[in-house]
Amino acid sequence: MFKRLSDITGFLKGLDKRSKVAISGGGVYNFGQWFVAQYSSLYAQSLGASGSDIGLLKSIASGVKLISSIPLGLATERYTIKRVMLLGFVCDIISTIIFISSGNWWTLVPAFILSGSTFIQIMPLMDIINITVIEPKKRSTIISLSRVFLGALNAFAPLSAAYIVSSFGGINTQGMRPLYYIQLLLYVFVFFYVIKFLGTVSQKRTEETNGLSSQNGALRNYQEFFKDKHLRRWIIVRIVQTFSGSFSAAFIPLWFINVKHASPEIFGVFSTLSMIVSLSLNIPVGRLADKLGRKKTYYLLVPFTWIGGILIVISPNPQWLIISGIIGGGGQALGSGIGGVSNVPFVTMWWEQIPAEMRGRGWGIEGLITSGSAIPASLIAGVLWDQGFQSQVAVLVIPIILTALVVVPLLSTIPDTLGSKK
16 A cells, blocks of 8 residues: 555656646636536526526537637637636636526526536646646556546535535525635636646647638638548547536436435435545556556446446435445536546547647537537437426436447447557
């Protein structure tokens, strides 16, 4: 045990400072997101939103992201990752202030638009920093270490949030509003932390990127993505994967509270235990992916998300939901568990597939994928949710089917990136 700790300590000491800042700053930022993530749909519901309204909120936000993804991706290459990240923090701060001051669900529209989970996604930028400054044979390990740090902080988020909600009146507007005050303080801290300590991440420049001045020029730059058949397949994989995640993400909290009648404490324990399991597995999984390969490690772990998801549906009482969280039933929406650790090799392989000089545009493509997939997913799932119990079950089961029957088979046609020169 002590040898492993010394190995990890030595590994961390040798890390590029920019990677350390990305991991530490990203950890505090992500804690702020997770602190309120499981309550955003419930908060909207407390302000009068129906299932369809929640789907509409998500879709409007995704529509704005769809429009902004291409210029934001190019801005990352042209004006540095740091500047775009700082812009993202400002948007998050404004979003949180709107959540605090809202009195009706429709006033949350700009808050959902500006939220870091839709508009300027910060965590992928953190991953790009790590992938760019770390050598290939250590990338999955550093991604896993970043997830361990995130998990160590996030493990306290659900129970802390549940305690605050219970203390201020339960799952209602007044009970949940204090969470956003705390989130605001965290975002302001990370904003100034990144300004002071994160240096510039070197990016390869191309003539096209430097000379960008029109939308047509931007589109010509993005055409490079579609010349590589493996990248084209990866984009399809990401579209289906993101559609699946968006389909159920906003409605898992509603299932817990409205259908399974789970208390805030059960809800908090579910997320906390799933994070603890993820925390203990991330580093071994990262090392396994750096030795065995990205795809094989992903195939080994992703079935646990299906088992956990099915258990959420068939659980006979709220206590069984905790077991589903340990297995991975929350996916990437509310918890990780065993199945959620499959995200480590998946994310590593995605960014490795993209050439270093195109990763800013890759971030833009990811935003395009996220928003383009989330719009129909949120709308369809919202309408289904309002139809009653059978349709609510479908909202949770459809993502499992899509991952098993589309994502995994299509990923098998793409070569593993371990050992590639990208």
